[in-house]
Amino acid sequence: MILVVGAKGMLGRDLMRVLPGDVRGVDIEEIDITSPESVRRVILTLKPRVVVNCAAYTDVDGCETNADLAMAVNGEGVGHLAAVTREIGALLVQMSTDYVFDGVKESPFLEDDPPNPLSVYGRSKLMGEEQARETPDHLIVRTQWLYGLGGKNFVETMLRLSTERSEIAVVDDQIGSPTWTVDLALAISELIENNCRGTYHAANRGICSWFDFARAIFAEAGVEMTVRPQTTAQLGRPAPRPLYSALCCDKLTRDTGLELEGWREALATYLEKRREAGLS
Numbered sequence: 001m002i003l004v005v006g007a008k009g010m011l012g013r014d015l016m017r018v019l020p021g022d023v024r025g026v027d028i029e030e031i032d033i034t035s036p037e038s039v040r041r042v043i044l045t046l047k048p049r050v051v052v053n054c055a056a057y058t059d060v061d062g063c064e065t066n067a068d069l070a071m072a073v074n075g076e077g078v079g080h081l082a083a084v085t086r087e088i089g090a091l092l093v094q095m096s097t098d099y100v101f102d103g104v105k106e107s108p109f110l111e112d113d114p115p116n117p118l119s120v121y122g123r124s125k126l127m128g129e130e131q132a133r134e135t136p137d138h139l140i141v142r143t144q145w146l147y148g149l150g151g152k153n154f155v156e157t158m159l160r161l162s163t164e165r166s167e168i169a170v171v172d173d174q175i176g177s178p179t180w181t182v183d184l185a186l187a188i189s190e191l192i193e194n195n196c197r198g199t200y201h202a203a204n205r206g207i208c209s210w211f212d213f214a215r216a217i218f219a220e221a222g223v224e225m226t227v228r229p230q231t232t233a234q235l236g237r238p239a240p241r242p243l244y245s246a247l248c249c250d251k252l253t254r255d256t257g258l259e260l261e262g263w264r265e266a267l268a269t270y271l272e273k274r275r276e277a278g279l280s
């Protein structure tokens with residue numbers, strides 16, 4: 001059985017739909033990953049062969065002012081999962097992020113590039129990676145710029161704002177790959193099926209800025225909106241972000257045969273699924 005922890009989150013929900021076979025999902029009501037007792041109780045009872053951890057404190061700016069909580073959930077929480085999965089011989093799949101890198105590179109980051117997080121969130125997720133490596137049977141999947149049905153994400157924010165105004169400023173100096181959670185869930189499924197271990201990057205193909213992404217969202221959705229470019233410094237968010245954080249996904253393709261679709265095609269499919277689900 002595969003156990004998805006954080007199953008009610010944005011990625012967790014799509015993993016519950018995409019993973020094959022016997023899949024169970026739990027969220028904070030059943031397992032609080034900051035509590036070693038709750039982690040032990042649930043995992044020792046269910047005895048899964050794979051645990052996929054999607055539970056995290058994902059508010060990047062919130063982490064700056066709640067560093068203790070960030071470290072407890074994103075760092076130590078993973079340690080509690082690693083200790084129990086090690087004990088029962090289960091694989092631990094830990095989700096991680098491009099924010100473990102500093103963004104000071106001119107080509108996509110490789111799995112073994114040295115991490116150098118700029119933010120509390122990035123440091124807490126790096127601690128989570130280190131904790132996951134405490135069990136030999138681990139798979140760390142770094143991803144970025146996620147959006148999916150039912151989640152709080154950039155696509156949904158842009159579509160909501162388009163009902164409230166006709167002009168918006170979006171940062172044009174952060175570069176990455178917008179990634180649809182369904183495509184990411186497929187990549188995770190393939191990594192598990194192919195018995196991959198260690199660290200992998202998984203993101204939709206191609207890179208763009210948030211400004212490019214916003215323009216694509218409005219174009220694909222057929223919405224009139226004036227998008228003005230803005231710098232990260234002008235936006236002035238509490239947490240520093242890497243300026244260039246494209247992830248090289250060649251290792252995923254080499255070891256599974258899977259190449260994720262381009263970000264623009266994925267966006268078009270997502271918007272189609274939204275319409276089918278009755279969302280405007």
Ligand SMILES: NC(=O)c1ccc[n+]([C@@H]2O[C@H](COP(=O)([O-])OP(=O)(O)OC[C@H]3O[C@@H](n4cnc5c(N)ncnc54)[C@H](OP(=O)(O)O)[C@@H]3O)[C@@H](O)[C@H]2O)c1
Binds near residue numbers: 009011143152
């Ligand atoms: N979103 C992105 O752009 C992005 C980019 C790169 C990597 N990632 C990583 O991908 C993974 C999934 O992200 P996501 O966006 O799907 O996250 P999400 O929607 O925020 O879901 C996280 C889930 O974890 C739960 N949770 C929070 N604290 C918990 C705890 N102590 N114990 C158990 N569950 C807890 C949350 O419950 P509540 O909602 O009740 O708090 C929520 O259901 C995370 O590891 C994240 O760091 C995300």
